[in-house]
Amino acid sequence: MLRRIYNGRTVPIIVNGMPFLTYREASQYLLSLTDDERENAYMEMRSGAALGSGIED
Template identity: 65%
Template sequence: MLDEATQSLSRPQRRLLRRIYNGRTTPIIADGKPFLTYKAAKQYLQGLTPEARDAAYLEMKEKGK
């Protein structure tokens, strides 16, 4: 099991995700899964390995622009 430090998102990552998902009406597709809310995206990212988390985060960041 991964320790809490490796599972958590950094503060800048959390802030950007909140901005991306605030008031969103169309989902962002990352890793083939739709995410419409910050909470759903955060839970998904925290369940990934650090490398996969970074890749999925970057995909969300690019598609959220």
């Protein structure tokens, strides 16, 4: 799912004050977090992608 969020993105998703434009950047950031922090950041990425591209869950 993370690859889908960042595929072809031209506007970064802001999570915890940090901009992420590529799958690689986002993945490295998520792997550096604890389990709870990772889940929260991932949910922010999903909601940021939905708001920025018209995707609805």
